[in-house]
Amino acid sequence: MRQDPGASGRGRLMPRGRSVPMRTCVGCRARTAKSDLLRLVVVGNVIVPDGRGRLPGRGAHLHPDPACLELAERRRAFPRAFRLAGPLDSGALRDGLAVQSAQQQDGQSVSDV
Numbered sequence: 001m002r003q004d005p006g007a008s009g010r011g012r013l014m015p016r017g018r019s020v021p022m023r024t025c026v027g028c029r030a031r032t033a034k035s036d037l038l039r040l041v042v043v044g045n046v047i048v049p050d051g052r053g054r055l056p057g058r059g060a061h062l063h064p065d066p067a068c069l070e071l072a073e074r075r076r077a078f079p080r081a082f083r084l085a086g087p088l089d090s091g092a093l094r095d096g097l098a099v100q101s102a103q104q105q106d107g108q109s110v111s112d113v
Contacts (some may be wrong), residue, residue: 020034025066026062038063039060040059041055041058043057047091048093060077064100069090073090078090
């Protein structure tokens with residue numbers, strides 16, 4: 001699990017006294033800076049990554065790590081986070097995170113999922 005030991009309830013302070021928005025990963029439930037997480041939205045019944053944070057609808061946040069995706073699926077966190085009933089397809093998201101993880105292990109630069 002990833003934890004930020006200096007995180008308070010409102011957000012982490014930057015050196016200039018500015019607060020950083022904090023979000024909770026739906027997989028590991030760790031509170032982390034919003035910039036460290038991947039925003040997800042549902043289009044139809046498919047969970048898609050929202051790299052720019054502009055897609056409409058209720059969002060959920062996840063570490064870009066296949067282990068956090070596995071935890072979220074095992075805990076059935078996506079229907080709760082999106083407040084939707086029924087199964088959601090996370091196949092495309094799983095494939096994208098696997099490719100990103102493989103690229104990171106090879107040392108290549110990683111683009112948005």
